[in-house]
Amino acid sequence: MTAFLDQLRQIVGAAYVLTEGDLVAWEQDWRRRSRGKALAVVRPADTAQVAAVVKACAQAKVAIVPQGGNTGLSVGSTPDGSGTQIVLSLTRLNQVRHIDKDNLSFTVEAGCILQSLQETAEREGLLFPLSLAAEGSCTIGGNLGTNAGGTQVVRYGNTRELCLGLEVVTPQGEVWDGLKGLRKDNTGYDLRDLFIGSEGTLGIITAATMKLFPQPAAQLTAWAAVPSMEAAVRLLGMAHQHLGAGLTGFEVMGQFALSLVVRHMPQLRVPFTGQEDAPYCVLLENSDSESEVHARERFEHLLELAFEDGCVLDAVVAESLAQAHELWHIRESIPLAQAEEGLNIKHDISIAASRIPAFVAHTDALLQREIAGVRLVNFGHLGDGNLHYNVQAPAEGDPKAFLRDQEERVNHLVYEAVAEFGGSFSAEHGVGALKVDKLEKYQSPVALQMMRAVKKALDPQGLMNPGVMLAKG
Numbered sequence: 001m002t003a004f005l006d007q008l009r010q011i012v013g014a015a016y017v018l019t020e021g022d023l024v025a026w027e028q029d030w031r032r033r034s035r036g037k038a039l040a041v042v043r044p045a046d047t048a049q050v051a052a053v054v055k056a057c058a059q060a061k062v063a064i065v066p067q068g069g070n071t072g073l074s075v076g077s078t079p080d081g082s083g084t085q086i087v088l089s090l091t092r093l094n095q096v097r098h099i100d101k102d103n104l105s106f107t108v109e110a111g112c113i114l115q116s117l118q119e120t121a122e123r124e125g126l127l128f129p130l131s132l133a134a135e136g137s138c139t140i141g142g143n144l145g146t147n148a149g150g151t152q153v154v155r156y157g158n159t160r161e162l163c164l165g166l167e168v169v170t171p172q173g174e175v176w177d178g179l180k181g182l183r184k185d186n187t188g189y190d191l192r193d194l195f196i197g198s199e200g201t202l203g204i205i206t207a208a209t210m211k212l213f214p215q216p217a218a219q220l221t222a223w224a225a226v227p228s229m230e231a232a233v234r235l236l237g238m239a240h241q242h243l244g245a246g247l248t249g250f251e252v253m254g255q256f257a258l259s260l261v262v263r264h265m266p267q268l269r270v271p272f273t274g275q276e277d278a279p280y281c282v283l284l285e286n287s288d289s290e291s292e293v294h295a296r297e298r299f300e301h302l303l304e305l306a307f308e309d310g311c312v313l314d315a316v317v318a319e320s321l322a323q324a325h326e327l328w329h330i331r332e333s334i335p336l337a338q339a340e341e342g343l344n345i346k347h348d349i350s351i352a353a354s355r356i357p358a359f360v361a362h363t364d365a366l367l368q369r370e371i372a373g374v375r376l377v378n379f380g381h382l383g384d385g386n387l388h389y390n391v392q393a394p395a396e397g398d399p400k401a402f403l404r405d406q407e408e409r410v411n412h413l414v415y416e417a418v419a420e421f422g423g424s425f426s427a428e429h430g431v432g433a434l435k436v437d438k439l440e441k442y443q444s445p446v447a448l449q450m451m452r453a454v455k456k457a458l459d460p461q462g463l464m465n466p467g468v469m470l471a472k473g
């Protein structure tokens with residue numbers, strides 16, 4: 001291996017092949033559920049270096065784990081414990097190559113931090129709408145690798161819908177340049193869509209051309225207390241009807257999830273907590289291309305109708321951008337508050353919005369009946385039918401023992417219910433190494449067969465993120 005590591009040092013420079021010292025930032029996943037051991041962490045500076053590293057790995061038969069910001073929640077970006085895989089960190093590929101205002105697009109390198117891309121777009125008077133709580137550290141390459149969702153999907157779609165083209169280094173070390181930035185291109189299989197959401201198992205995304213949008217003239221945010229999940233879904237229907245394409249965000253949060261924010265982030269003022277007739281709160285956002293007055297009128301009209309209907313009990317509309325940010329900050333603090341509270345079992349599920357109330361009623365009752373003391377942290381992107389239906393260890397007792405003894409069972413109960421309601425066990429976090437067995441169990445055999453065939457055709461040596469998404473071998 002010494003000769004191989006020397007070869008990597010020649011390609012990227014000795015300072016960018018890390019083999020010693022504290023590598024925890026690259027070897028451990030964000031949730032600290034898994035720590036592997038890397039043969040080396042390799043940090044190329046550009047596409048040519050990525051291609052040369054991949055070629056060297058293909059010759060030496062060394063497996064590669066692509067990594068961006070390492071904020072993924074399915075253990076897909078960290079090495080296994082064998083000490084034989086390299087982590088290929090893309091964070092030095094961080095240039096915005098080109099902004100095309102007339103085409104409403106920009107071409108950016110994979111390691112660009114999402115928040116910096118939002119800021120770049122804003123400086124041009126444009127909007128890059130992908131937004132999620134990890135935006136200060138996740139990269140666009142990781143967003144594409146996982147087809148990330150986030151808080152604006154209801155209007156702008158997932159990362160896939162925001163992407164016009166990719167540059168990819170194949171497992172053989174060749175470079176595919178698909179960065180034409182075309183909105184229409186029906187010339188054969190859509191390779192871009194194959195790589196998006198492939199979690200580093202088919203190749204390495206080194207750059208992407210992404211869509212930009214006009215900045216909305218106004219953005220209004222409201223926080224509403226609702227009497228049930230049924231009411232929240234009814235409000236969603238009304239918001240679609242009355243705000244149309246102006247509806248840019250629709251989040252739901254259970255009161256227990258919010259109580260964790262109150263407990264662990266006392267500096268945040270969370271509206272309508274402890275209101276017993278309101279088990280859920282909803283955060284809605286309305287963007288308007290005309291004016292703030294127009295946006296406010298439409299928003300207030302919607303809320304009036306919702307009060308009359310009874311699907312909203314109480315509501316506040318942010319009076320300033322700062323207040324709107326505060327409301328979003330509360331929503332985005334739930335995962336951190338949950339982590340502060342201690343160990344928990346996460347589920348990132350999607351179900352048709354119309355079936356969510358029945359699913360929640362069924363599964364809440366099931367878990368409460370089957371598992372003593374269980375605490376449900378339910379929140380998510382209701383506008384996309386996506387819930388983070390999480391289970392916190394009971395307040396009393398040892399959370400580690402709870403996870404050891406109950407995680408399998410909790411997962412079984414939740415995922416069986418998801419299947420029964422026609423949903424997906426992974427809405428936006430991907431499969432990673434964490435849910436390989438779930439893909440085997442819940443994906444159709446025909447779909448699995450096609451996925452294995454694609455993997456074998458593109459990566460016959462099985463060196464691209466082995467053990468992620470599909471089982472090794």
Ligand SMILES: Cc1cc2nc3c(=O)[nH]c(=O)nc-3n(C[C@H](O)[C@H](O)[C@H](O)COP(=O)(O)OP(=O)(O)OC[C@H]3O[C@@H](n4cnc5c(N)ncnc54)[C@H](O)[C@@H]3O)c2cc1C
Pocket residue numbers: 030065066067068069070071072073076077090110131132133134137138139140141142143144145146147148149150151199200201203204205206335336428429432465468
């Ligand atoms: C607080 C918090 C909130 C979150 N909220 C959301 C949310 O609302 N919606 C959502 O979808 N996700 C969310 N996530 C999950 C995570 O942020 C996203 O999955 C994000 O897209 C991962 O980006 P990353 O750069 O950190 O990728 P990493 O974690 O480094 O990698 C993720 C996967 O992509 C692969 N990959 C990374 N870079 C490349 C590349 N250049 N080419 C090919 N494959 C690559 C990796 O091998 C791995 O399989 C959240 C995470 C946290 C910690």
